[in-house]
Amino acid sequence: MQARTSDPASGGELERLIDAVGEGDQEAFSRLYDATAGYLLALIRRIVVSQAHAEDVLQETFLQVWRRAPGFDPARGSAKAWLAVMARGRAIDCVRSSQSRRDRERSAYRPDVDRDDVAEAVAAGEQRDELSRAMAGLSAPARACIEAVYFRALTHRQAAQALGMPLGTVKTHVRNGIAHLRGALEGT
Numbered sequence: 001m002q003a004r005t006s007d008p009a010s011g012g013e014l015e016r017l018i019d020a021v022g023e024g025d026q027e028a029f030s031r032l033y034d035a036t037a038g039y040l041l042a043l044i045r046r047i048v049v050s051q052a053h054a055e056d057v058l059q060e061t062f063l064q065v066w067r068r069a070p071g072f073d074p075a076r077g078s079a080k081a082w083l084a085v086m087a088r089g090r091a092i093d094c095v096r097s098s099q100s101r102r103d104r105e106r107s108a109y110r111p112d113v114d115r116d117d118v119a120e121a122v123a124a125g126e127q128r129d130e131l132s133r134a135m136a137g138l139s140a141p142a143r144a145c146i147e148a149v150y151f152r153a154l155t156h157r158q159a160a161q162a163l164g165m166p167l168g169t170v171k172t173h174v175r176n177g178i179a180h181l182r183g184a185l186e187g188t
Contacts, residue, residue: 014079015072022069033062036080040087047091057094061087134184142177145170 014035020028040061045054064086072082135143141163148159149170160170 014083015074018065018069018072018079018082021066022072029062029066032065036083037062039080040083043084044087044091047088048094053094053098054091057087057090061090064090130185131181134181137184138177138180139173141165141169142173142180145173146177146181149174 014032017028017032017035021032037058041054041058044057044061045051048054048057061083065083068086072079076082077085135146138146144163145159145165148154148162149156152159154162156170156174157167159165159174160167163170165173
């Protein structure tokens with residue numbers, strides 16, 4: 001059986017490679033890349049959906065490794081963890097950047113110029129008045145049930161407990177009350 005050279009993926013060897021990279025050793029950098037690129041790409045790929053973006057993030061990660069290798073301190077953690085933290089951080093930055101770009105593009109297409117805040121406020125006030133009038137036409141128990149479920153955001157069960165009514169009764173009042181409101185608001 002042949003004697004095996006030290007496994008570059010082992011912790012000690014990775015630390016030695018990072019130390020050499022910190023001194024500007026390009027051969028060590030190449031060996032470090034060969035030893036860890038697959039692992040880091042798989043880690044990045046779990047965060048970044050696109051393979052192309054994941055490869056870009058891997059490249060940025062190794063650029064960061066080249067720059068920060070002189071500051072690597074094995075007393076603060078393993079070499080593999082140090083590499084993983086950098087890769088994960090870069091991947092998260094990539095996702096955030098993509099989301100921010102999509103948000104900016106989406107907001108760029110909103111026609112804020114055509115908005116008429118006064119007209120919107122008047123329309124909202126009119127709708128509120130119509131709803132108030134329709135609610136006034138409900139029986140007291142139906143109004144209480146609808147207010148609990150829709151305005152106080154209680155579940156039917158919570159409304160039943162709060163109002164001291166059986167659950168089925170609350171559901172019936174809500175269903176009948178909504179039908180009444182729909183009819184009143186639609187003008188039928």
